[in-house]
Each structure stands twice: as structure tokens, then as C-alpha cells.
Amino acid sequence: MPNEADRPRRLTVERNGPVLVEGPVEIVREDGTIATSDRFVVAVCTCRRSRMYPWCDTSHRRHTKPPGAAPPD
Structure with missing residues (x-):
């Protein structure tokens, strides 16, 4: 999947959450299949x-740690 050369792809890492990626994106899974999304994020x-x-x-969100618990490494 070629990226557009006019700008870098932006990824935002959410603490204890997902990685937000500016789309569209393709993800190659471990088994070689490809998941695609044409959403803007x-x-x-x-x-x-x-x-x-x-x-x-x-x-x-359903598996949050209790207040005062150490954050993951």
C-alpha cells in the first residue's frame, strides 16, 4: 500500500487505549490477510x-485498573 508522498501518516498513541491512525489504512494480520478501512481516522x-x-x-474500557494502580510499562 503506497502512502501519499505529500505528507507523513500521523499516528496518535492513547495511553491504555488504541492507536489512532489517519486513514485510509490497510493492516496486514499475522496470517497474511488484510484488514482495510477508508475512514479518515x-x-x-x-x-x-x-x-x-x-x-x-x-x-x-471495561478492563481498567483500580485508582492508584501502576501504569503498564
Whole structure:
């Protein structure tokens, strides 16, 4: 998938959440299949709890740590 040369692709890392990617995007999965989205911003799951993996469905919100817990490394 070629990127447009006129600007870099922007990724935003959300603490304890998804990676937001300016779209459109293609993600190559471990098995070689390709997931595509033509949305202007895509939330990519980093916790692997999503039922729509590799896309984020906010499942990470249901598994938050109690207040005062140490953040992940």
C-alpha cells in the first residue's frame, strides 16, 4: 500500500487505549490477510480484547485498573 508522498501518516498513541491512525489504512494480520478501512481516522486495538480486532471496539474500557494502580510499562 503506497502512502501519499505529500505528507507523513500521523499516528496518535492513547495511553491504555488504541492507536489512532489517519486513514485510509490497510493492516496486514499475522496470517497474511488484510484488514482495510477508508475512514479518515481509525482506532487500532492494542489490547487484543476487541471483538472487531484489529479495530478497537473500546473493550479496553471495561478492563481498567483500580485508582492508584501502576501504569503498564
